[in-house]
Amino acid sequence: MSSTAPVLVSIRDLVKRFGPTTAVDGVSLDVAQGEFLTFLGSSGSGKTTTLFIVAGFEDPTGGDVLIDGRSVLSVAPNKRNIGMVFQRYTLFPHLSVFDNVAFPLAVRRRPRHEIEQAVKETLALVRLEEFAARKPGQLSGGQQQRVALARALVYKPRILLMDEPLAALDKKLREEIQIEIRRIHRELGVTILYVTHDQEEALRLSDRIAVFSHGRVVQVGSGADLYERPADAFVAGFIGNSNFLPARVRGVDAERTAVELPNGAVVAGRTDSALASGGEASLMIRPEKLFLVNGRDAPDANYDCRVDVTLRDSTYLGDSLQREVVTPWGQCLMVRQTGDAEALSHAGTGAALTLCWHSGDARVFRKTAGSSAPRS
């Protein structure tokens, strides 16, 4: 959100070990009031554990969690005044939808009329007023999670935690509820910590995304930050599609790093980290930043990098044309063409083409074990 909003939740150097496994390995994050922050990462990267420590279900091995500047580690979950929606269905099966949503107010001993009023309003917020009398077992998965959301919001907590609440739902329903969650976030201004392993969901919902890997946060930023300026090959591979070309560093200047590709072609890309000349690196370029021209045609002067390739396959996707091309060193690359898709529509499999791009759209990453393996 706005960078001036005060920090509401502060996660400081959080560490959590389960016996020999380190689930959370030094996570630090500041969440601004009203912000929608998403933990994005593959399964087992420590997202749930971090969220559970904020909720109070787990005690950290080290570090601290502050809400409004005060440590909450010694505060029991029921005293933290946090709302939470879980990955699994956690409605109370013996209570009606109404009583489920009323539960947080009932245990707070609020007067009956106030409870009724609040439950009605909150059920309306998730558009389930007419289901108040049903039992959870009579609802679909999506409806159950919306009731769970209502139950988490009815007592107006300032912080809402959501741990992959839509993971069990099919794609269409997921997108519907994502829109509702966005709307509710806008209407209520509640601070949301959201967990997902789905990058599309993270991009669609979040103000900022924290990318988790092996218990650490590798990068925090807006979706555009992560997509345009990924901190490393891992983030680049996780957010959106990418091509990774093996490269050797040739020269470094302030603007660009020149690298040599396996076939000897020298191209360039931007980089944030200091790279040693002669070292192994990885050149990353997004499929939609690549362009194909006929071998004979002179490429646009804008595209200062080029490699000869052979066309292997074309797939028509409606709004774009996806092509697979093979480099001289046998690597398969993805190219996504939108505007000028028509221009080369006649090119058949095996056609010799030139692949070109602008060096400003490519990024050079240090080669790190495991994380920069080209995906082909």
Next chain:
Amino acid sequence: MRSTLRRGRAWPLRGFGPALPALVFLFVFMVAPLAVLFLRSVTEPTLGLGNYAELLGDATYGRVLFNTFTVATVVTVVTLALGYPVAWLLVILPSRVARWLFAIILLSMWTNLLARTYGWMVLLQRTGVINRTLMDLGLISEPLPLVNNLAGVTIGMTYIMLPFIILPLHATLSAIDPAIMQAASIAGARPRQIFFRVLLPLSLPGIGAGCLMVFVMALGYYVTPALLGGASTTMLAELIAQQVQSLLNWGLGSAAAFILLTVTLILYAIYVRAIGLGRPQ
């Protein structure tokens, strides 16, 4: 799902041929004797419901019925109160420790009933271990009357019935997703509120099954009341044995057995109506 399996061709292994031996066995050794028993209860010594009237009207027999239901009720309540925490412990303990606790409970269940009951006599009698220890400690001056009365019967039966309530309770409790309790907690519920508003209602099926099991078993229990009880604490099963074995009064004994069976069936019907047969609705 289940109903489509039942319906016709989707379920090729139909027919009750393989179940026939068991069905014949049940008929020959259960239904038929029951029918005979019922006939004797309304024909001996004279035709009519005289035996039932005598059992339900006579003060001595009334005392027996009162004993039976009192002991069964107390045993059920105490077993539930003692067994519930144990069942919960079995759910929350690390599985390695829980396995040991389970083994101990099962072992006590598989130990010979008579051996266990005699064990209780040794512990509970006037000069038994409990009374001697309490007197040595100076806590009591006279031995407590712990056997040959209802206290002894209740203590002995509670111990024997514990596994029968722990096992169904454990099955129910371990099927409850812990995330539901976490959801209650983050929603603001204190531990007490989580117990009374969530855990207890969700464990009702197990409580029902366990209590039914214990209550019904206690109603018809013979060995423990016979050994740990006294003349004034006769229970229904003892009465039946007396009538049939010693007095050869088959009519009255059969009628008593039928009262027991009827009460059991009524309780079972109530349980099925209230809880169902364990199928989600």
